[in-house]
Amino acid sequence: MTDLKIRSATVTTPDVETQVSIELDHGWSVVVWNDPINLMDYVVYVFQKVLHMNKSQATKHMMEVHQHGKSLVAHENKEKAEHLVHQLQAYGLKATLQAL
């Protein structure tokens, strides 16, 4: 609640913050979302293949997706992040791009 009051007192709106972040290319996140269909082992395999994670890292992120609904799996410049989203989606994962 306190955080919300502080934010409402500032001039900057979330839309402007997002726009500034995009213009400056502060970095982009690749987020993978939970879905009921993709197999756990399949998601681990895709994380290893596309994101070059080792099995332990891939399993940790897969469990984060499964238990918390999403996981931030990469933080890159826009071009690279967009490429990763395309690759993850080629395997049918629900991956999206998010400006930091």
Add this chain to the structure above:
Amino acid sequence: MNILRHPDSISFLLHPAEALWLLHSFQELKQSYETSIELLPEKEQSYWKGTLTDPTHPDLPLNSESESLELERLEWKSLRSVKTIEWLHQFESFHTQKEFEFKIQKEDVDLLLQITNDRRLLLASTYDVCESDMHHDHDKLPEDPKATALIEIDFLAFFQGILLQVLLDESPL
């Protein structure tokens, strides 16, 4: 289902019932891949278009990037159509009374994984399959298309498990 490993290829020895499921999946995929996106049912159209950004924050100004994703997804649709048709030709020698050998090149195992996943996700999208459906005892579901879809989704999950085993045995991951 048994697997035979050859130097450059993999053979899946399928029970007739397994072969029938795989044949059905490929036939349905072929139709979806070959149909122009605007002629597909709305849910299939959404699947093929994909989403670049978080649906709860759809206002990110990424129109050209979203178009680029949509175009790439349509390219996958086209490429996967070619491979699916190639694999479907093998089923011309399929007899329902005999074990069936389905053979693919080793470098195509990863693509087969993606293609079988297309079918699972398309079925899930068409029938609004949710988490609880996936844990349901399918034998007790009423006889309806969704029950059949769930059985196909389960069969393809079993097949994907085998494909993953093949890939992990072959790769240094």
